Amino acid sequence: MLKTFELALPPFHFQIQTDLPLVVDNLKAMYGHGLLDVINGHTHLAYIDYKLHITHTNGFRRFYKPQARFKCDQYEPFKPLNHSQAFAMLEWGMNWTIASYEMEHVVIHSGVLARGDEAVLFPAPPGSGKSTMTAHLAFNGWRLLSDEMALITPLTQSVVPFVRPICLKNQSIALAKQWFQDAAFSSIAKDTHKGDVVHLAAPVHHSSDLIRPAQIKAIVFPKFVANAQLEIVQLNQAQAMHQLADNAFNYSVLGDKGFNTLIGVVERSACFVITYSDVQDVQAFLEQEVLSQANDIVGEHYA
Amino acid sequence: MLIQSILKQGVHMHPFHDLSGICLYNDNTTEMVTLFVQATHVERLLGGQSPCSRDERRMLQSLEDKGFINEHSLSCLKHLS
Numbered sequence: 001m002l003k004t005f006e007l008a009l010p011p012f013h014f015q016i017q018t019d020l021p022l023v024v025d026n027l028k029a030m031y032g033h034g035l036l037d038v039i040n041g042h043t044h045l046a047y048i049d050y051k052l053h054i055t056h057t058n059g060f061r062r063f064y065k066p067q068a069r070f071k072c073d074q075y076e077p078f079k080p081l082n083h084s085q086a087f088a089m090l091e092w093g094m095n096w097t098i099a100s101y102e103m104e105h106v107v108i109h110s111g112v113l114a115r116g117d118e119a120v121l122f123p124a125p126p127g128s129g130k131s132t133m134t135a136h137l138a139f140n141g142w143r144l145l146s147d148e149m150a151l152i153t154p155l156t157q158s159v160v161p162f163v164r165p166i167c168l169k170n171q172s173i174a175l176a177k178q179w180f181q182d183a184a185f186s187s188i189a190k191d192t193h194k195g196d197v198v199h200l201a202a203p204v205h206h207s208s209d210l211i212r213p214a215q216i217k218a219i220v221f222p223k224f225v226a227n228a229q230l231e232i233v234q235l236n237q238a239q240a241m242h243q244l245a246d247n248a249f250n251y252s253v254l255g256d257k258g259f260n261t262l263i264g265v266v267e268r269s270a271c272f273v274i275t276y277s278d279v280q281d282v283q284a285f286l287e288q289e290v291l292s293q294a295n296d297i298v299g300e301h302y303a
Numbered sequence: 304m305l306i307q308s309i310l311k312q313g314v315h316m317h318p319f320h321d322l323s324g325i326c327l328y329n330d331n332t333t334e335m336v337t338l339f340v341q342a343t344h345v346e347r348l349l350g351g352q353s354p355c356s357r358d359e360r361r362m363l364q365s366l367e368d369k370g371f372i373n374e375h376s377l378s379c380l381k382h383l384s
Contacts, residue, residue: 238323238326238338245335245337252333259317267320
């Protein structure tokens with residue numbers, strides 16, 4: 001049976017329709033009170049930004065090796081996947097939706113965490129250990145704004161939260177289950193194109209965590225290398241811009257506003273590449289070095 | 304020669320505060336490039352005051368080909384012997 005939910009996930013409102021029990025169970029586990037049941041057409045939110053569907057494929061494939069298909073406002077960006085991967089597909093579909101359609105913010109493929117209201121961006125390609133590091137920090141005194149995309153208000157240093165589950169892959173799944181035994185995990189999506197995937201519900205300590213912006217103070221490009229000592233390389237602004245632009249989705253659509261936003265972020269941030277194997281080393285580096293240096297840079301810039 | 308004078312209309316330039324380079328954004332094509340040289344160095348090359356290496360020549364030619372700088376801006380280049 002097709003069920004409809006509304007999901008208030010600041011700064012967006014989603015409507016999600018699904019006939020897959022696996023998706024319903026995982027949505028409830030991951031989003032808790034933010035997920036609102038639409039019964040008999042009775043809606044809760046004043047408006048919807050995006051209408052998403054994740055449903056069984058029709059016909060014969062509903063019974064033989066069943067598949068799930070994702071649609072955003074009737075557009076189907078991906079080929080169907082095995083129905084056991086449906087929740088992961090919905091999460092990826094939400095990423096695709098924002099990356100493709102969001103024009104109010106400059107969108108960067110990046111983890112974002114804040115200490116108080118001082119944010120650090122972690123732009124990185126898949127396989128860099130970004131999500132494992134994000135999960136560790138989010139459960140150890142840092143505020144998660146996003147595991148996947150930074151939404152920057154144009155022409156400011158302000159990044160707004162888009163708090164979603166953290167996507168863990170392969171070996172990091174067992175590690176996270178060992179670290180965070182009381183946390184909520186989604187069911188496992190096996191053998192996806194990223195390997196085995198599990199989502200970890202984001203820790204939200206205060207309701208304001210979902211809406212309170214933070215100011216970008218630093219950009220750290222992380223790279224996980226097994227057994228490596230922490231290695232830190234400070235980037236100059238041209239190097240940082242070069243790498244940041246590689247991870248930016250929509251600056252070209254926003255025109256000079258997007259360009260000037262990226263420039264402003266780079267000019268006012270401390271920028272590093274780090275190679276690491278121990279997330280605790282990274283946390284110490286961020287807290288003892290990065291944020292203090294970042295504040296010096298901001299002071300110097302405005303001096 | 305000032306670099307601004309040879310940028311095509313719709314091309315924005317930002318010289319980084321730490322002098323590590325410049326960034327150009329072309330509004331017409333939405334392409335962005337980062338150059339790891341200062342604007343003054345590019346100006347000296349284009350004005351013929353500094354000789355131009357093969358890599359620098361390639362970089363400037365690429366800027367012309369991609370529509371960041373006006374055609375015929377490279378006429379004054381002095382080649383490194």
